[in-house]
Amino acid sequence: MAITQFNSVDPGLFSRYSRQGPRYTSYPTANLFGPDVDEALYRSEIARTDGRPGAPPLSLYFHIPFCDTLCYFCGCNMIVSRNRQKIGSYLDMLIAEMDILRPLLGSDREVTQIAWGGGTPTSLEPDEIRRLADATRARFSVSEDAEAGVELDPRELRREHVMALAESGFNRVSMGVQDFDPTVQEAVNRVQPLDVTLQALEWVAEAGITSVNLDLMYGLPHQTIATRPRPRSTASSRSRPTASPSSTTRTSRGSSGTWGSSARRTCRRRTRRCGSSWRPSSG
Ligand code: SF4
Numbered sequence: 001m002a003i004t005q006f007n008s009v010d011p012g013l014f015s016r017y018s019r020q021g022p023r024y025t026s027y028p029t030a031n032l033f034g035p036d037v038d039e040a041l042y043r044s045e046i047a048r049t050d051g052r053p054g055a056p057p058l059s060l061y062f063h064i065p066f067c068d069t070l071c072y073f074c075g076c077n078m079i080v081s082r083n084r085q086k087i088g089s090y091l092d093m094l095i096a097e098m099d100i101l102r103p104l105l106g107s108d109r110e111v112t113q114i115a116w117g118g119g120t121p122t123s124l125e126p127d128e129i130r131r132l133a134d135a136t137r138a139r140f141s142v143s144e145d146a147e148a149g150v151e152l153d154p155r156e157l158r159r160e161h162v163m164a165l166a167e168s169g170f171n172r173v174s175m176g177v178q179d180f181d182p183t184v185q186e187a188v189n190r191v192q193p194l195d196v197t198l199q200a201l202e203w204v205a206e207a208g209i210t211s212v213n214l215d216l217m218y219g220l221p222h223q224t225i226a227t228r229p230r231p232r233s234t235a236s237s238r239s240r241p242t243a244s245p246s247s248t249t250r251t252s253r254g255s256s257g258t259w260g261s262s263a264r265r266t267c268r269r270r271t272r273r274c275g276s277s278w279r280p281s282s283g
Contacts, residue, residue, distance in 0.1 A: 041150060059112065064119075065193070066080075067080055067081075072190075114148040114149070121150050148168075149171075149211075166208060
């Protein structure tokens with residue numbers, strides 16, 4: 001749905017989906033995890049699904065849980081931290097996990113989808129972004145035309161992040177916005193001036209990433225019909241991203257490079273489980 005078409009959304013969709021639903025941001029979903037899901041079960045499930053005739057291509061999701069601050073609506077699995085050492089250690093662990101998983105999966109299974117979510121994937125420095133992307137390519141057969149998406153938080157984003165993502169083959173961006181109204185932003189502890197969002201969109205366009213969606217949320221404090229985002233006067237004036245409206249009542253949440261080529265709530269606590277759109281999304 002183009003954001004410029006937001007006003008033409010079928011109202012029936014809102015009544016259909018305006019209710020509590022299961023988390024859809026991860027698979028298996030969070031409520032299926034528990035003490036019974038141990039290493040042995042995990043390995044046996046991988047073996048069972050990998051051994052099926054015609055096992056489908058792989059989709060890889062990388063969760064980067066670090067954020068600078070906590071948005072009060074957030075339901076993601078995140079940690080407020082700027083500790084570079086901690087972030088670097090986490091990156092080491094992600095790569096180590098790939099080393100464990102790779103032998104368990106059929107070598108002929110191509111990776112056709114990659115998603116980085118969080119948290120804030122761009123809490124990784126540009127060199128760390130390249131390192132993780134390179135490590136993935138070194139261990140998996142990533143399709144030349146893999147769909148590779150990443151969640152972006154414009155607030156701490158730098159141009160270098162976007163260029164590193166584009167060089168690493170990302171071709172889809174999901175950008176967290178939630179609401180353009182400063183009053184709403186302050187109420188949810190996510191102050192994000194419009195210019196910051198527009199700058200991020202400019203960098204994404206400069207990097208050649210053409211699949212972009214904005215996460216918008218309804219149900220936040222101070223939101224009314226009258227103050228709903230007016231895309232024609234804001235983001236859509238410079239680009240045409242798609243919108244992913246989500247509700248705070250449901251726990252929620254897309255370079256021109258290619259992956260296979262060249263290089264390659266209640267959440268006032270410090271941890272949470274995420275639901276940011278394609279997820280992936282919140283960011
Ligand atoms: S909404 Fe996104 S940026 Fe905000 S705390 Fe949650 S994961 Fe971090």
